[in-house]
Amino acid sequence: MDVLILGAGGREHALAAALAGSPRLGRLLVAPGNPGTAAIATNLALDPTDPAAVVALARREAVGLVVVGPEAPLVAGVADALEAAGIPVFGPSRAAARLEGSKGFTKDLARDFAIPTAGYGRFDSREAAEAHLAAIPYPTVIKADGLAAGKGVVIAADRAEAARTLEFMFGGGFGVAGASVVIEEFLEGEELSFFALCDGTRALPFASAQDHKRVGDGDTGPNTGGMGAISPAPVLDAALEARIMAEIVVPTLRGLAERGTPFKGVLFAGLMLTAAGPKLIEYNVRFGDPETQAFLPRLDQDLLPLLDAVARGALPEGPVRFRPEVGVSVVVAARGYPDAPLKGTEIRGLDAAAAAEGVTLFHAGTRAEDGRILADGGRVLTLTGLGPDAGAARARAYAAVDRLDWPEGFCRRDIGLRGGAAGSSTGGGRSGA
Incomplete structure (x- = not known):
């Protein structure tokens, strides 16, 4: 099966890396992609928020599945256009994508279907x-x-x-x-990212993580798109997962179906674990970034059949298998992020960082120019360490960060310590972190 991934960030690089190993995969296309995806797939120029252009590309390349990475194409109705053209797509309709496109819509849905929230x-x-x-x-x-x-x-x-x-x-x-x-x-408690695969009528627990949103160590400074993540979430156990599914995910899926907008794709619930139990903070309608980089390297089964089953409305019976290792993802951002990130600086040491034991390096805001890799965004790289526990995973991730030669980059040094995760970070490296 030929697969087209839409997007250009670290999440899309992680999806491409996971799909590249599938025995069911034919060609892997990414539009527009980045220098990281170019090494394992074919990048194609495309505006992923243009439904007509996406359909035309999918038809021309005769792809069997389109996987939508970011939220903007979903809110723009790309999944609707693909479905109307008879092309299987992993991602919800524009109407269902309002879960992320409008926070007020989600709050009203929670109120109407007794989903616990603030x-x-x-x-x-x-x-x-x-x-x-x-x-x-x-x-x-x-x-x-x-x-x-x-x-x-x-x-x-x-x-x-x-x-x-x-x-x-x-x-x-x-x-x-x-x-x-x-x-x-304002809710007090521990935050949790919870992901469920949904085929319109059924939901299957998929993965968990804990993100670190603020730009600075100790959760200081402004919010960002995410400075790192740990997976699985240290605070999640089987009883809490069952409660999240019963009280939050299943009622959401039922509510959308009753309103005539069934949800197909991945439902990403941002939750607060309060003294009264889990409460919904917000929904995203796609895989998270950087959570995806933390949990997909742990996946212990073929991702492609899962995504294809969702697209065709026929989820298999669970559970999804993950390896027991912990994943810790550290985002390396350009100085000035999130306000005015510095672009155009050269990043050296990428090969050395990628060769670190137990580490996978994902590109996000990068571009290739004259044989060099340059920073071209705010969040530029994600380095994921896998280990038998959080401490080992963190040590591997930060050891790889310290192999980078990029003085204009920085990262948080406390990723993975939230939720009782143990371990200590290494010292400052040549990335300027």
């Missing part, structure tokens, strides 16, 4: 939102309703910070994504 209000005007600020306790959480590349969430410590946040969002700081906002009750 109390909230939805506001389309700054004036109404500011009036709400006078009646709530702090800290509070303010979210841009639409897609904001993982950065549209602010935890406001007091009313003054909340007012500044509203001014930024309603002033166009996140473009149309901030034209409407959700203001939520």
Whole structure:
């Protein structure tokens, strides 16, 4: 089977690496891809958010399955166009993708189907939102309703910070994504990323991870798209997984089906483990980045039949098999990220980092030029270490980071310590981390 992956980031490189080993795979195409995917697949120029262009490419290449990596093509209706053309696609329809495309939509769905989540209000005007600020306790959480590349969430410590946040969002700081906002009750607890494969009617637990969203060590600084992850999540056990499926994932799948928008793809639940039990923070409708880089190297079965089964609405009976190793993924970002990342600097030492024991290196924001690899984004590389425990996995990941020769790059040094994961990071390396 020939497969087309849409996207250009570290998640797509991880998907390509996992699919490349499938005995069922014919050609592997990635559009537009990056220098990492170019080494294991054929990169093709394409705007993945253009439904007509995606369908034309899939037809021309006669692919048997399209795997949509990022959220933007899904919100743009790429999966709908492919299904209408009779081309199997892994990813939900535009209507179902509103779970990620509109945080207010998700909160309303949770309310209507008794899915545990934080109390909230939805506001389309700054004036109404500011009036709400006078009646709530702090800290509070303010979210841009639409897609904001993982950065549209602010935890406001007091009313003054909340007012500044509203001014930024309603002033166009996140473009149309901030034209409407959700203001939520602040939840205390441990965060968890939980992934389930869904075929429209059934859901199958897939993987878990814990992400590290803030840019600095100790969860300091602004939110980012994710600075690293550990998988499996140290806080997850079988009883908690069963509760998440019964109270959150299954009701969501049922609610969408009842509304005539069945969900096919991967449902990525961002959860808070509170004293009252797991509560939904938000949904994503695609694999996470960098969570995918942490858990796919642990997968102990062929990924392609799983994705194909989802696309065809025929999930197999579980469980999905993973190796017992722990995966720790460390994101190396360009200096200035998340505000104004420095682009165009050369990254050396990639071969040495990739050759480190138990490590896989994934490209994200890179480009090739004259035989060199240059930084071309905010989050530029992800290095994943596998080990028998979190400490060993972290040591391998950071040992690989320290083989990079990229003074303009930086990383957090505490990835994998959350949730009781043990181990200590290595010292600063030539990556400037």
